[in-house]
Each structure stands twice: as C-alpha cells, then as structure tokens.
Amino acid sequence: MDETRIGATLLRLARGDITAQEVDAIVNAANSSLMGGGGVDGAIHRKGGPGILEACRRIRSTTYPDGLPVGGAVTTPAGTLPARAVIHTVGPRWSGGGHGEARLLERAYRTALDEARRNGYRSVAFPSISTGAYGYPVERAAGVALQTVSDYLREHAGAFDEVRFVLYSTDDLATYEAELETVAP
Secondary structure, eight states: OEEEEETTEEEEEEESOGGGOOSSEEEEEEOTTOSOOSHHHHHHHHHHOHHHHHHHHHHHHHTOTTOOOTTOEEEEEOTTSSSSEEEEEEOOOOSSSOSSHHHHHHHHHHHHHHHHHHTTOOEEEEOOTTSSTTOOOHHHHHHHHHHHHHHHHHHTTTSOSEEEEEESSHHHHHHHHHHHHHHOO
C-alpha cells in the first residue's frame, strides 16, 4: 500500500476489492441507469444486496428519471457492505481523449467528494472510474483522478481523514503509484 498526506488527510493506494472496504463511503463507478451492471457497479449491487437497487430505483423515479448524468453523484445506503454508504457517480466513456473526457472524469471525482463532504463522511474509497467497460486508459485516468482528489483535499482542508483508491489489479496499482509521485506534496 502506498500513501501520502495531503494536509491532514491520508491519501492511500491499495490493491483489493472495493466492496470489502471498511470506510464511511465507497464510490461506485455506476452507469447512468443506476440499475447495476458489470465490473465495480455489478459487484457493489450483488454484494450490497437488494437495498441498494431499491434506493437507486427511488432516485430514478423521483430525481433522475432519465438517468444520472455523466459527472453527477448520488448517495444510497450500502446494504450489507461494510461501508456506511455508496456514492454512485457516472464517469465518461473514452472516445479518444478529444471530447472532454478528462473534464468529465474530474467532475465525477469532485461531485463524489462533494457528496461525501455534504454527508459528513470522513473516509472514502474510490475505484478507478471509467477504466473498465468505459475504456478510459488507466495511464491517463490515474493522473486525472489523483490530481483532482489532491487538489480537492487542498481546497477543503480537514474535510476527510482518509481517501483511498482501491485498485483491482497489480498493474493498475503500479500505474497509480507512479502517478502519485507526481502529485504528492
């Protein structure tokens, strides 16, 4: 596990399973429908149980009938997961890099952190948003993710005790570790 401090907040990198994290909130790399899917999204819905899907259905029927927009974020209970809550955010699909993908990915991280801060969550675990089925290259996404989160932690000093990136593969972890050296204070 690699880590650094951004002000009072511990920024950690770990290889593991996002659904096993004992934090206040885990972030779900959701799709717009909020109805589950593959990868991280499917794992969170499966392991968290039907309460997450039911909460997502309520959000769809009241707040986002057309689906959660890219870069948006909403919070649901975590069901049977060890976290207290799930923050669902939709990252961009990779279209070659010339269609505002970096800006949209940054927005997804920022709105997820805004949701966590608004709800008083002190510890948050992120996956690598958009790098699975949405095809965002991990080498590019890692820089956007770590820079965005580091900047946010500097702007909102003291808002969090820990922000953790939980990477599923050793290759993704190594990519994030290399990138962390460029954004660390």
